[in-house]
Amino acid sequence: EAGVTQFPSHSVIEKGQTVTLRCDPISGHDNLYWYRRVMGKEIKFLLHFVKESKQDESGMPNNRFLAERTGGTYSTLKVQPAELEDSGVYFCASSHGGTALSGYTFGSGTRLTVV
Amino acid sequence: AQKVTQAQTEISVVEKEDVTLDCVYETRDTTYYLFWYKQPPSGELVFLIRRNSFDEQNEISGRYSWNFQKSTSSFNFTITASQVVDSAVYFCALSEPDRGSTLGRLYFGRGTQLTVWP
Numbered sequence: 001e002a003g004v005t006q007f008p009s010h011s012v013i014e015k016g017q018t019v020t021l022r023c024d025p026i027s028g029h030d031n032l033y034w035y036r037r038v039m040g041k042e043i044k045f046l047l048h049f050v051k052e053s054k055q056d057e058s059g060m061p062n063n064r065f066l067a068e069r070t071g072g073t074y075s076t077l078k079v080q081p082a083e084l085e086d087s088g089v090y091f092c093a094s095s096h097g098g099t100a101l102s103g104y105t106f107g108s109g110t111r112l113t114v115v
Numbered sequence: 116a117q118k119v120t121q122a123q124t125e126i127s128v129v130e131k132e133d134v135t136l137d138c139v140y141e142t143r144d145t146t147y148y149l150f151w152y153k154q155p156p157s158g159e160l161v162f163l164i165r166r167n168s169f170d171e172q173n174e175i176s177g178r179y180s181w182n183f184q185k186s187t188s189s190f191n192f193t194i195t196a197s198q199v200v201d202s203a204v205y206f207c208a209l210s211e212p213d214r215g216s217t218l219g220r221l222y223f224g225r226g227t228q229l230t231v232w233p
Contacts, residue, residue: 009158033220033221035221035223040225041225042119042206042223042224042225042226043160043206043208043221043223043226044223045220045221045222048219048220056219056220059220089158091160093160093221103150103162103165104150104162104221105162106152106159106160106162107159108157108158108159109158109159109160111158
């Protein structure tokens with residue numbers, strides 16, 4: 001089966017611009033998570049979708065971040081306007097849900113650099 | 116307070132040495148899950164192991180072994196006879212199930228950069 005796919009793999013934008021990250025989870029996985037790692041720090045939770053609904057968005061840093069999951073399939077994470085501190089690696093993960101045995105599968109991440 | 120602590124920021128060893136990566140966690144739940152992930156230079160997070168809180172049996176997988184001790188809230192990871200390809204950042208993580216058996220968010224440690232020199 002195909003894994004979790006993230007696009008783009010790298011993005012360099014100027015402060016004030018808008019960037020949209022995309023995540024395609026494993027087909028059939030209801031749970032989709034976004035995480036972020038700022039340089040040298042821990043990977044931090046941003047939000048959790050169950051199908052198209054936001055189960056937990058308590059990790060979203062501020063209202064410049066907007067996540068959507070159209071029809072419970074792929075998800076986008078938009079940063080508008082981007083700030084320097086938004087630089088980091090954004091990971092997406094998916095899981096089947098309903099059982100803790102299935103675990104998470106992570107994508108390769110999107111490295112965002114805001115200059 | 117951080118839920119997962121990886122006190123070792125960087126470790127360097129020479130090939131064939133054994134190395135242990137430490138992980139200490141904090142939770143009030145009786146049911147929880149612990150994970151180790153590897154992040155090689157290519158950037159993806161590679162799943163290594165998942166342990167639930169009711170299973171304290173240590174596990175060995177090839178050159179990898181894990182020592183889970185609830186008494187000290189630790190879940191340490193040992194690589195035996197390290198190889199250059201083991202060079203990566205290793206993350207320990209904790210999950211506290213949300214609404215029953217569904218996996219909740221992961222709490223990660225800051226990671227340990229392991230460098231294995233030839």
